[in-house]
Amino acid sequence: MYIMDTIVAISTAIGEGAIGIVRMSGPDALSIIERIFKGKDLSQVVSHTIHYGHIVDQDEKILDEVMVTILKGPKTYTREDIVEINCHGGIVAMQRILETCLLAGARIAEPGEFTKRAFLNGRIDLSQAEALMDLIQAKTGKAMDASLNQLKGTLSNQIRSLRHEMLESLAQIEVTIDYPEYDDVEEMSNQTLIETSQRVKQKINEILQKAQNGRLFREGIRTAIIGKPNVGKSSLLNYLTGSDKAIVTDIAGTTRDTIEEYINVKGVPLHLIDTAGIRQTQELVEQIGVAKSRKIMEESDLVILILNQSEQLSDIDKELLSLTNDKKRIILLNKTDLPSQIDFSDVSNEMEASEIIPISIIKDQGLDLLEKRIEDLFYSGNLESTDINYLLNSRHTTLLKQSLQALDEVILGCQSEIPIDLVQIDFTRAWDLLGEITGDSVQDELLDKLFSQFCLGK
Ligand SMILES: Nc1nc2c(ncn2[C@@H]2O[C@H](COP(=O)(O)OP(=O)(O)OP(=O)(O)O)[C@@H](O)[C@H]2O)c(=O)[nH]1
Numbered sequence: 291m292y293i294m295d296t297i298v299a300i301s302t303a304i305g306e307g308a309i310g311i312v313r314m315s316g317p318d319a320l321s322i323i324e325r326i327f328k329g330k331d332l333s334q335v336v337s338h339t340i341h342y343g344h345i346v347d348q349d350e351k352i353l354d355e356v357m358v359t360i361l362k363g364p365k366t367y368t369r370e371d372i373v374e375i376n377c378h379g380g381i382v383a384m385q386r387i388l389e390t391c392l393l394a395g396a397r398i399a400e401p402g403e404f405t406k407r408a409f410l411n412g413r414i415d416l417s418q419a420e421a422l423m424d425l426i427q428a429k430t431g432k433a434m435d436a437s438l439n440q441l442k443g444t445l446s447n448q449i450r451s452l453r454h455e456m457l458e459s460l461a462q463i464e465v466t467i468d469y470p471e472y473d474d475v476e477e478m479s480n481q482t483l484i485e486t487s488q489r490v491k492q493k494i495n496e497i498l499q500k501a502q503n504g505r506l507f508r509e510g511i512r513t514a515i516i517g518k519p520n521v522g523k524s525s526l527l528n529y530l531t532g533s534d535k536a537i538v539t540d541i542a543g544t545t546r547d548t549i550e551e552y553i554n555v556k557g558v559p560l561h562l563i564d565t566a567g568i569r570q571t572q573e574l575v576e577q578i579g580v581a582k583s584r585k586i587m588e589e590s591d592l593v594i595l596i597l598n599q600s601e602q603l604s605d606i607d608k609e610l611l612s613l614t615n616d617k618k619r620i621i622l623l624n625k626t627d628l629p630s631q632i633d634f635s636d637v638s639n640e641m642e643a644s645e646i647i648p649i650s651i652i653k654d655q656g657l658d659l660l661e662k663r664i665e666d667l668f669y670s671g672n673l674e675s676t677d678i679n680y681l682l683n684s685r686h687t688t689l690l691k692q693s694l695q696a697l698d699e700v701i702l703g704c705q706s707e708i709p710i711d712l713v714q715i716d717f718t719r720a721w722d723l724l725g726e727i728t729g730d731s732v733q734d735e736l737l738d739k740l741f742s743q744f745c746l747g748k
Pocket residue numbers: 517518519520521522523524525526537538539540541542543544545546565566567568624625626627628649650651652653
């Protein structure tokens with residue numbers, strides 16, 4: 291256990307909340323609270339209990355009526371003694387109590403320092419600490435679940451078992467090198483290294499694959515609104531975002547460049563992209579916009595294709611139906627307030643009736659069905675894998691990719707008969723890189739950088 295000084299911070303959000311918490315952690319937390327608390331004798335109370343009283347300043351003047359929680363280490367978040375002062379939420383009351391703790395000998399905590407202590411004292415590992423950071427910042431409920439899973443150590447467990455496997459291979463090689471009774475030491479070691487590297491590589495690739503899905507939660511599902519000009523794409527963006535961000539006119543070709551918004555539809559995070567209407571055009575700026583629309587359509591996770599039911603299907607409509615046929619898509623039939631002109635008999639191969647949702651954006655009809663469809667696609671796992679235990683951040687992903695590279699070098703080295711001890715260096719490097727994910731091998735500088743991203747008081 292690291293010996294440290296006593297830190298203090300306001301750990302609830304600053305604002306006019308009903309209750310605020312000032313939290314202290316460290317060897318002097320208990321003696322400090324005894325000095326500034328009037329009520330029961332806190333030196334006599336058992337751990338993990340809460341007590342009513344008042345916080346007083348140096349002149350014994352009452353600052354606030356409080357409930358104080360006493361949590362003695364090591365069964366605490368930081369494994370140190372922790373004292374939580376539940377006071378009235380106003381900013382002035384909390385600041386005064388904070389100042390009193392500071393005067394009594396505590397030091398103001400750096401951002402993330404409570405969590406850093408939890409890590410340094412072995413209470414959580416690094417990927418759990420990062421999950422906690424995501425949790426604090428998680429915007430939607432689903433992202434929250436994924437963070438919780440990581441907190442339980444799903445990723446850490448997987449990485450640890452990989453490292454364990456690698457360590458066993460290393461040990462096995464050491465043994466063969468130490469007892470070279472056999473002539474084929476090199477060959478056997480090579481074989482072990484290649485096999486292990488390939489197995490580990492495959493598992494890393496699986497994790498990365500799932501991370502791709504997990505990442506959707508933080509960034510939102512890329513959802514492209516596509517269609518020929520004037521069908522109501524920008525109107526839909528405005529409707530869903532509850533804004534008038536996109537310009538809407540009855541002139542075909544109004545939207546020239548993409549407009550992007552992050553929204554949340556029934557808990558599903560969408561990265562919504564309104565695009566320029568697709569058509570043949572001689573106009574240079576519009577041509578660029580149309581090319582961009584096509585590219586975004588290809589790259590998106592979900593396409594919302596809008597058709598205008600008050601017009602005949604055009605060649606462009608048919609082309610778009612065909613191009614999006616094997617993508618996740620929703621077909622909206624807009625302008626149902628106008629007389630119907632559309633006829634689907636030509637395109638019956640390109641779509642199913644169940645894909646179509648009739649709407650009128652102007653009359654606010656059918657849009658609840660769109661929201662429901664998005665929700666269903668997502669939670670049924672159709673929009674992407676339901677396995678979201680990963681939620682890697684970019685640091686994890688980089689480390690995983692670097693260890694893949696190192697393993698490739700191991701395999702190459704073995705195949706080109708490079709001496710085994712040189713190959714071992716790459717193998718050990720891959721092992722170290724994986725260790726950085728869980729914090730089993732990590733430098734101080736990185737730690738400071740990571741933990742400083744936490745909110746103050748966490
Ligand atoms: N009657 C009717 N008109 C609508 C409906 N939704 C949108 N419009 C109108 O259709 C016209 C075009 O709407 P936009 O949202 O600008 O269409 P767009 O698809 O973004 O068009 P471009 O940006 O040119 O590609 C506007 O005049 C809208 O008011 C609807 O449900 N019914």
